[in-house]
Amino acid sequence: MPELPEVETIACGLRPQLTGRRIVSVAVRNEGTVQGDAAVFSHCVPGRVIAGVGRRGKLLLLELVPLDGPGGPDAPDATGGGAGGPDAAGPAGAAVDAPSDVPPDAADLMTCRDAAGKMAGSSATGAAGASDNTDNTDNTGNTVSTGSAGGNRVPHLLGVHLKMTGRLFVYGPEVAPNTHTRVIFGLDDGNRLFFDDARKFGYVRALSEADLATWDFWRSLGPEPLEIAAPDFAALFRGRRGRIKALLLDQTVIAGIGNIYADESLFRASIRPDAQAGELSPDRLRVLHGHLVDVLRESIAECGSSIRDYRDAHGDAGAFQNRFRVYGRSGQPCVACGRTLTTGKVGGRTTVFCERCQKLK
Numbered sequence: 001m002p003e004l005p006e007v008e009t010i011a012c013g014l015r016p017q018l019t020g021r022r023i024v025s026v027a028v029r030n031e032g033t034v035q036g037d038a039a040v041f042s043h044c045v046p047g048r049v050i051a052g053v054g055r056r057g058k059l060l061l062l063e064l065v066p067l068d069g070p071g072g073p074d075a076p077d078a079t080g081g082g083a084g085g086p087d088a089a090g091p092a093g094a095a096v097d098a099p100s101d102v103p104p105d106a107a108d109l110m111t112c113r114d115a116a117g118k119m120a121g122s123s124a125t126g127a128a129g130a131s132d133n134t135d136n137t138d139n140t141g142n143t144v145s146t147g148s149a150g151g152n153r154v155p156h157l158l159g160v161h162l163k164m165t166g167r168l169f170v171y172g173p174e175v176a177p178n179t180h181t182r183v184i185f186g187l188d189d190g191n192r193l194f195f196d197d198a199r200k201f202g203y204v205r206a207l208s209e210a211d212l213a214t215w216d217f218w219r220s221l222g223p224e225p226l227e228i229a230a231p232d233f234a235a236l237f238r239g240r241r242g243r244i245k246a247l248l249l250d251q252t253v254i255a256g257i258g259n260i261y262a263d264e265s266l267f268r269a270s271i272r273p274d275a276q277a278g279e280l281s282p283d284r285l286r287v288l289h290g291h292l293v294d295v296l297r298e299s300i301a302e303c304g305s306s307i308r309d310y311r312d313a314h315g316d317a318g319a320f321q322n323r324f325r326v327y328g329r330s331g332q333p334c335v336a337c338g339r340t341l342t343t344g345k346v347g348g349r350t351t352v353f354c355e356r357c358q359k360l361k
């Protein structure tokens with residue numbers, strides 16, 4: 001499954017292809033791929049403009065705004081008739097307009113803004129960015145009316161979870177869907193965004209403010225590892241029962257980490273994956289956080305890790321798999337000490353570590 005760096009890479013690749021584009025049609029070829037309210041999805045997504053592409057944990061996010069911007073007539077708080085409602089000046093993103101019971105950090109939309117993969121800020125697209133983008137769109141088209149959906153049911157985010165085999169590609173009109181194409185988004189420039197998913201574990205979901213306030217998955221997501229401060233990261237594990245790797249993989253503890261970056265960061269931090277998290281000192285957990293941030297940033301800079309069939313938005317493979325020190329290196333010598341690496345299971349997942357270099361406490 002793509003982890004944080006791979007989803008970040010896909011988002012960065014899709015951003016220039018999709019930002020400012022209006023979705024003119026949606027064709028659902030496998031109903032099970034659409035989660036949440038299918039009526040909201042099929043009636044409200046067409047006509048909206050993609051104002052930004054971001055990420056939260058492993059969930060890829062397209063920010064949706066009305067054709068005339070966040071304050072347009074079908075903005076959530078507007079009463080219709082052209083002038084935006086009192087809250088229309090805010091961005092359509094979750095950060096500002098989220099209901100008060102959504103933790104601010106859980107509502108943040110993550111993004112990277114430069115090729116080096118540095119993470120910039122916690123809000124992917126502010127109001128200025130969104131209106132800049134929509135200025136470039138074709139203003140002759142008509143926005144599909146969303147009035148019947150009710151105010152707070154209007155989606156302002158489209159979440160895409162790739163799970164095991166999901167892929168997002170933008171194709172020209174000459175490219176036909178294949179047997180694994182589950183949803184097709186027609187764009188106003190004639191291109192089409194395909195969501196292909198061979199195993200069908202992935203999903204797309206239109207998200208209104210009401211959805212964000214009630215969707216357990218979204219509400220339970222832990223903090224972003226590239227945003228949280230080291231002391232706060234250490235505090236996540238204080239008094240926690242469970243092995244450190246199992247907690248790193250738990251998306252409600254911290255978001256976006258999977259098997260690759262758990263194993264790699266624990267090796268660099270000299271911590272055994274089966275160590276009891278609550279028995280690790282705050283100092284060791286702060287060291288772990290530093291290595292986790294490093295390994296994620298290095299991978300983003302290498303366009304992610306390509307194992308099995310991951311490809312970025314251009315169909316290219318990442319290169320970080322060439323830097324793996326433990327992941328996938330069962331039975332090979334430790335790069336630090338030469339001892340044969342140990343393979344076991346932690347939290348039900350195959351785990352590779354060095355018994356000499358990595359410690360329980």
Ligand SMILES: [Zn+2]
Pocket residue numbers: 334335336337338339354355356357358
């Ligand atoms: Zn070693």
